[in-house]
Amino acid sequence: MNFTKTLINGEEGLFKSETLTPMQKLTLRFVVVGLVYFGFVVIEGMLMRLYEVKPLPFITEPQFFAILTAHPLVGIFGSTYSIVCGAFLFLVPYLMKKPLWSIKMGNWTFILITAGTFIFWSAGFVSHYSPLYTLYWPLPADFSQFSVWGGTFFILGIAIVMAGTALFIINIFKTITYTPEGWEKQRAGALLSSALGVTGFNNLFRKNKKEHLVPLPVAAxxxxxxxxxxxxITILFTGVLILVYMVGAILGFDLKETAIDALLYKNWFWWGLDLIADGLVLIFVAGTWYLLAMMITGKPLFMQNIARAALLVELVVSWTVWSHHLLSDQAQPSILKVLSGEMVTAFELITQGLAFFITLATLWSARPLKMTNPLKFLLGGLLGFALAVPAGIMQADVGLNRILHNTQWVVGPHVHVAILVGLTMTLYSAIYILFPILTNGARVYSQKLVNIHFWCHLVGGIGMGAFMGMAGLSGMLRRSLYVNGEFNTTMILAALSGTLILVGFIAFFFNIVMSVGLKGVLGIFTPARIRTRDLLPE
Structure with a gap:
């Protein structure tokens, strides 16, 4: 096929959107929107990188900080949540060999996350609402700096995303625990117990061990x-609190900001926010590593029972590590700094290290392995977390945290390497391995573009994190602008690394479009012709 025909119809015309089930279409919609929002994030990131070298004439300083506020939230909710929700709404029923509990609820999850992200991004873009992504009190309610209407729509957008997330959670647990019509009845309590790790924990004290009813990736x-x-729950409660002040301001009431204890608020907010960074991300990633390792090798997971136990430990640990974000707060109680901030946080090196080892051991057991696209991106994801997790543990030291906390080090070697390299490359691995399943056998257009994507993303992600870290070690703060060229060398190198990420993403996006064709992309968003609850066509 010539270029034009391939662009319209996809590689060899293999992708036919009319053959997709409603579940396949739903999953692909999540992925497409997640990738579009990732494109937003990459472009915004590049604009910030360039602005930190030299202010751009078409971006004002308030707009820079508005971008800085929305940038990570679009990345987390618009991109990562979209791809993760889409993948898990497909994989959980796929692995449990039964239909999703509610496709309708899945569609509402898609609509709410997509729309909510666009609303809060637009609110920041138009009004320059920029209390920064941590929303430290009283910044979100400081209407002497920020538009109350802009802030209202920003928080409403976040709340809409959270509503979609709540529907996703309900759908996942209902899918795990329900018995499809015509099946032999399965006890919901036993399924839930297996999924949450209660069965495995009780097996430690039983002579007659109970079998696990739920596959390990589903348990994750x-x-x-x-x-x-x-x-x-935490984000919604915080949003309601902020909205109370915003509605009060709109109605002409001057609510006292001092009514809210700033330290208590910060502890509450970071407890909830850290459940993303140090909770569900690490647990979801570990489960995805395990699934990818099993799918790539065709072998059972190495040390499967240990892996299940580690996931349970990680869950408990994630509830108690938030204080490492407050190590530099003078008013934070010392016992929380030491126990939560330092000691418990160190367990994450153990739990994530176990996930890393188990995944590699499973891959090693199947050698020799062909370096497929899913495998190379999985290895890239493993490398990302191998670099980022120790960087985070280093920060979880009271002495070092005083130096590093508010610098580019935190968002460079730790955050960006973890998300861009560790998390995103793991997601790319999942996309590549699920691509033929979700598209009924469509082929990737160009292996050369896959290789360009891999190397540009890997080198760019690690490079940007490293150069941002160097700037941080030299004293560059992460929420400040330097307009006199103090850190130009490292910021130029970080911008060049970011350019590699952008090039890699363009190569990937173009490759996917050429694989399914423009007709295929549009067809993903049309109603499914096949009326079935089955995940895949018969």
């Missing part, structure tokens, strides 16, 4: 969804 999704639920 369930346990990560517990943290997602707690995070949703």
């Amino acid at each position: 999704v369930a346990r990560g969804s517990v943290d997602m639920a707690l995070n949703t």
Whole structure:
């Protein structure tokens, strides 16, 4: 096929959107929107990188900080949540060999996350609402700096995303625990117990061990969804609190900001927010590593029972590590700094290290392995977390945290390497391995573009994190602008690394479009012709 025909119809015309089930279409919609929002994030990131070298004439300083506020939230909710929700709404029923509990609820999850992200991004873009992504009190309610209407729509957008997330969580647990019509009845309590790790824990004290009713990757999704639920409650409560002040301001009431204890608020907010960073992300990633390792090798997971136990430990640990974000707060109680901030946080090196080892051991057991696209991106994801997790543990030291906390080090070697390299490359691995399943056998257009994507993303992600870290070690703060060229060398190198990520993403996006064709992309968003609850066509 010539270029034009391939662009329209996809590689060899193999992708036919009319053959997709409603579940396949739903999953692909999540992925497409997640990738579009990732494109937003990459472009915004590049604009910030360039602005930190030299202010751009078409971006004002308030708009820069508005981008800085929305950038990570679009990345987390618009991109990562979209791809993760889409993948797990497909994989949980796929692995349990039964239909999703509610496709309608899945569609509402898609609509709410997509729309909510666009609303809060637009609110920041138009009004320059920029209390920064941590929303430290009283910044979100400081209407002397920020538009109350812009802030209202920003928080409403976040709340809409959380509503979609809540529907996702309900759908996941209902899918795990329900018995499809015509099946032999399965006890919901036993399924839930297996998913959450209660069965495995009780087996430690039983002579006659009970079998696990739920596959290990599904157990990881369930346990990560517990943290997602707690995070949703926290963010919604915080949003309601902020909205009370905003509605009060709109109605002409001057509510006192001092009525809210800033330290208590910060502890509450970070407890919830850290359930994403140190909870569901690490649990979801570990479960995804395990699934990918099993799918790539065709072998059972190495040390499967240990892996199940580690997921349960990670879940409990995730509830108690938030204080490492407050190590530099003078008013934070010392006991919380030491126990939660330092000692418990160190367990994450053990739990994530176990996940890393078990995944590699499973891959090693199947050698020699062909370096497929899913395998190379999985290895890239493993490398990302191998670099980012120790960087985070280093920060979880009271002495070092005083130096590093508010610098580019935190968002460079730790956050960006963890998300861009560790998390995103793991997601890319999942996309590549699920692509033929979700598209009924469509082929990737160009292996050369896959290789460009891999190397540009890997080198760019690690490079940007490293150069941001160097700037941080030299004293560059992460929420400040330097307009006199103090850190130009490292910021130029970080911008060049970011350019590699952008090039890699363009190569990937173009490759996917050429694989399914423009007709295929549009067809994903049309109603399914096949009326079935089955995940795949018969």
